[in-house]
Amino acid sequence: MPNAHLITFANEKGGSGKSTTSVHVAVALATAGRRVAAIDLDTRQRTLARYLENRLATAQRTGEALATPSFETFDPARGHLLDDLIEGFAADHEVIVIDTPGRDDEHARAAIVRADTLVTPINDSFVDLDLIGQVDPETFKIRRPSFYSELVWEARKARGRIDGGTVDWVLLRNRLQHLEARNMRRVADAMQELSKRVGFRVIPGLSERVIYRELFPKGLTLLDLKAIGSEAGIGHVAARQELREMVAGLALSQWPQHQAAPSQAAAG
Ligand SMILES: Nc1ncnc2c1ncn2[C@@H]1O[C@H](COP(=O)(O)OP(=O)(O)OP(=O)(O)O)[C@@H](O)[C@H]1O
Ligand SMILES: [Mg+2]
Numbered sequence: 001m002p003n004a005h006l007i008t009f010a011n012e013k014g015g016s017g018k019s020t021t022s023v024h025v026a027v028a029l030a031t032a033g034r035r036v037a038a039i040d041l042d043t044r045q046r047t048l049a050r051y052l053e054n055r056l057a058t059a060q061r062t063g064e065a066l067a068t069p070s071f072e073t074f075d076p077a078r079g080h081l082l083d084d085l086i087e088g089f090a091a092d093h094e095v096i097v098i099d100t101p102g103r104d105d106e107h108a109r110a111a112i113v114r115a116d117t118l119v120t121p122i123n124d125s126f127v128d129l130d131l132i133g134q135v136d137p138e139t140f141k142i143r144r145p146s147f148y149s150e151l152v153w154e155a156r157k158a159r160g161r162i163d164g165g166t167v168d169w170v171l172l173r174n175r176l177q178h179l180e181a182r183n184m185r186r187v188a189d190a191m192q193e194l195s196k197r198v199g200f201r202v203i204p205g206l207s208e209r210v211i212y213r214e215l216f217p218k219g220l221t222l223l224d225l226k227a228i229g230s231e232a233g234i235g236h237v238a239a240r241q242e243l244r245e246m247v248a249g250l251a252l253s254q255w256p257q258h259q260a261a262p263s264q265a266a267a268g
Helices: 018-031 047-062 082-090 106-114 147-163 182-198 225-231 234-249
Strands: 005-009 036-040 070-073 095-099 117-123 133-135 142-145 168-174 201-204
Touching: 005 018, 005 106, 018 036, 018 047, 018 095, 018 117, 018 168, 018 234, 036 047, 036 082, 047 070, 070 082, 082 095, 082 106, 106 147, 117 147, 133 182, 142 147, 142 182, 147 182, 168 182, 168 234, 182 201, 201 234
Parallel strands: 005 095, 005 117, 036 070, 036 095, 117 168, 168 201
Antiparallel strands: 133 142
């Protein structure tokens, strides 16, 4: 039975960075020589698929060899079944990256149940954290996990029933700013506190950089040094480093497919 490591990017909060981080992770792994496939579950926006289409067009236009994941947009209207798409890619890929829409969606839920690694990008804001856990207005301590933690908890239980596997849940802090603001410190502290109760890991993601918004039309990432050419500056060296650290933080090599991750604490 073919097996690939499945990484699902999901957060019902729109605009939290699912597509941006999923593309960067998929391309970084492909650039590192891994056989990567990507599935875009956002049939309407298709940000991940459009990004990779732009990338293929750039490769063709410039003649640059740009490592590009195989990809498909999931479309139930075309008769797609998610399990079939996953199985099809798993036959000849080592990693499958799934990007999901920023809303509750039955297929996104199924992709969470199937995930070996679930990545939830989140901005350092109590508004974003509110989906994961509610914070006391006076003390900023966690009062209780929220509906999204419960949704993931249910998905993890379903996964256990299906094949005894576990979902390694990673909260990825996106759009990090390097100013030490008091509010961000409080959010980070609340996230750490919640991580123990709900059973997720917190890893640093990408910092807030204009370049992440500008690379889309060419389908490039900061790892595409030559193609970016003279535009690469000092800041981009640091940005490439944070991209590598983000991928390292996912700790994919530590999770051979469908093996037990450390035990997960109950949500609630
Ligand atoms: N690290 C970053 N620095 C600067 N801009 C960013 C960063 N991450 C994401 N963005 C920008 O934020 C916006 C939302 O990001 P993205 O589309 O990746 O989020 P999403 O979670 O996929 O959204 P949706 O829920 O609509 O699918 C985009 O304009 C993107 O370019
Ligand atoms: Mg998106």
